[in-house]
Structure formats: C-alpha cells, structure tokens
Amino acid sequence: MSIKLYGAALSPFVRKTRVALALKGIEFEAVHIDPNDPPEGYEKISPMKRIPALEVDGQFLADSAAICAWMDKIQPEPALYPSDAMEMGQVIWLERFIDYDLAMRCTFAVFRNRIVMRLLGKDCDEEKVQHALSTTIPPLFVYLEKTLKDREFLVGESMTVADIALASQMVNFRHAGEQVDPATYPNLSAHIERMHALPPFAQAIKNESGFVQKVLG
Structure with missing residues (x-):
C-alpha cells in the first residue's frame, strides 16, 4: 500500500x-x-x-x-474512536468543535496573524489577536476545562482523535507566543502538557520551533 x-x-x-x-x-x-x-x-x-x-x-x-x-x-490499534456509541458521538462532536470553532479562534485569529501573515510579508492584525484572546477564546477554554474535570482524556479512559486534534491546535497557539494559563484552566493546561510530551508531538514541536523563531526574527 x-x-x-x-x-x-x-x-x-x-x-x-x-x-x-x-x-x-x-x-x-x-x-x-x-x-x-x-x-x-x-x-x-x-x-x-x-x-x-x-x-x-x-x-x-x-x-x-x-x-x-x-x-x-x-489499523484498529490504538483506536482513535471509542466502541461505545455515546462516547463515539462525543468524540465526533469534540473533533468537529476543535477543528472548526477552536481552530477559528486559536489558529486562524492568533497564529495566522502572528506567524502566517509575516511569512506572507503582511502585517499582523494584533487587534484581531487581542479580541480573540480576551473575548472569543475564553468561553471555549472554559468548556474544555469543564469537559476535562477529573479526566485524563476528553472522552472515556483512553486517548482519542479529539485529544490529538486539541493538542495539535494548541501547538499553533504555542508557536504564536501564547499558552493556556494553568491557574485559570488547570485541567486543560495539564492535558496539553501530557499530550505535547508524547514523542510524535514533542518531535514536531522541536522541528517546527526553529523555523518559527526564524520567522519571528
């Protein structure tokens, strides 16, 4: 294949x-x-x-x-989606929520302005960034924080595609110079830290960070 x-x-x-x-x-x-x-x-x-x-x-x-x-x-193992019907539905919802709603604020509003626009030789719209950081992102973080209460993963007892999707968006948030405040969102912050420590994420962050630093000059 x-x-x-x-x-x-x-x-x-x-x-x-x-x-x-x-x-x-x-x-x-x-x-x-x-x-x-x-x-x-x-x-x-x-x-x-x-x-x-x-x-x-x-x-x-x-x-x-x-x-x-x-x-x-x-390749069924390790499974990215649960076998339980309700948990499957929850993972599909969260993946969609992260890939669309969270991505629109954290990646397209913050990362795109601070990193991608500079790659394109254009100015960062910092006003748009600050609006996202202060207004549109916090309610989404609150929702994720509540979802992760007393949990290691977003759904069920093992990692799913929803956890991978979230951690991936948060890499871009990190590249843009932002992080989830552990004092305000302790569950979400801990989840991201655990996910980013996984070898595939850790290697990606290491490889990408050097390039991002060059962009930032």
Missing part, C-alpha cells in the same frame, strides 16, 4: 494526521503543499485545495477527520 500525505508542517490539521499515523505505526510519504500557493492540478487531489489530503494507491481523501477515520479502519 502506497500512502502519501499532502500538506505543510505548521498546519494543525496536517500535524493531527501525522501524529495519528505515527501513533498507529503507519508509514507514509510526506509531500509538501503550500496552502497559499498549491500546485496546478492539486484540486484533483483536494477539491477545495486544502490540506491535508491523503493518497492511498491512487485514491484520495481530503480532510483530516476523514483521514483519521480511514486509518482507524485499516
């Missing part, structure tokens, strides 16, 4: 799939795609020209959730 993962290292969605692939021991070829300048014909792989996309023996998947669901079928 030939597997290619199309994407860029700093994308939280690409990182999410890379970490999941690594945890499952699935070998793949990484193919760099600049989301701001995708190559001609990339729409045949990813119709909306987004990353990540996965190619498996000439067939394609163009969404991180779809890719993670696929890998859970071909």
Whole structure:
C-alpha cells in the first residue's frame, strides 16, 4: 500500500494526521503543499485545495477527520474512536468543535496573524489577536476545562482523535507566543502538557520551533 500525505508542517490539521499515523505505526510519504500557493492540478487531489489530503494507491481523501477515520479502519490499534456509541458521538462532536470553532479562534485569529501573515510579508492584525484572546477564546477554554474535570482524556479512559486534534491546535497557539494559563484552566493546561510530551508531538514541536523563531526574527 502506497500512502502519501499532502500538506505543510505548521498546519494543525496536517500535524493531527501525522501524529495519528505515527501513533498507529503507519508509514507514509510526506509531500509538501503550500496552502497559499498549491500546485496546478492539486484540486484533483483536494477539491477545495486544502490540506491535508491523503493518497492511498491512487485514491484520495481530503480532510483530516476523514483521514483519521480511514486509518482507524485499516489499523484498529490504538483506536482513535471509542466502541461505545455515546462516547463515539462525543468524540465526533469534540473533533468537529476543535477543528472548526477552536481552530477559528486559536489558529486562524492568533497564529495566522502572528506567524502566517509575516511569512506572507503582511502585517499582523494584533487587534484581531487581542479580541480573540480576551473575548472569543475564553468561553471555549472554559468548556474544555469543564469537559476535562477529573479526566485524563476528553472522552472515556483512553486517548482519542479529539485529544490529538486539541493538542495539535494548541501547538499553533504555542508557536504564536501564547499558552493556556494553568491557574485559570488547570485541567486543560495539564492535558496539553501530557499530550505535547508524547514523542510524535514533542518531535514536531522541536522541528517546527526553529523555523518559527526564524520567522519571528
């Protein structure tokens, strides 16, 4: 089976799939795609020209959730989704909440302005960053903090794709110079620290941090 993962290292969605692939021991070829300048014909792989996309023996998947669901079928262990029906639904909800609602604030409002805009030679809209940090992000952190109360993982007794998705978004938050306040959100902060200590995350953070520091100058 030939597997290619199309994407860029700093994308939280690409990182999410890379970490999941690594945890499952699935070998793949990484193919760099600049989301701001995708190559001609990339729409045949990813119709909306987004990353990540996965190619498996000439067939394609163009969404991180779809890719993670696929890998859970071909390599069931360690499981990314619970067998319990209610817990499965909760994981699907949380993955969606993190990939859309949390990502919109932490990655697209904060990380994109502070890091990506500089890569593009444009100015950071710090007003937009501060609005996210003070207004739109805290309620989401409060929800996650309550979800993690007395828990090691977001759902059930083992790590799921929801935990991986959350930790991946928080890498970008970290790259942008922010962190979850452990005094205000102790459960969420501890969860992120545990996840980022996992070898696939620790290696990704180490590899990416040097590049981010160059961007920041």
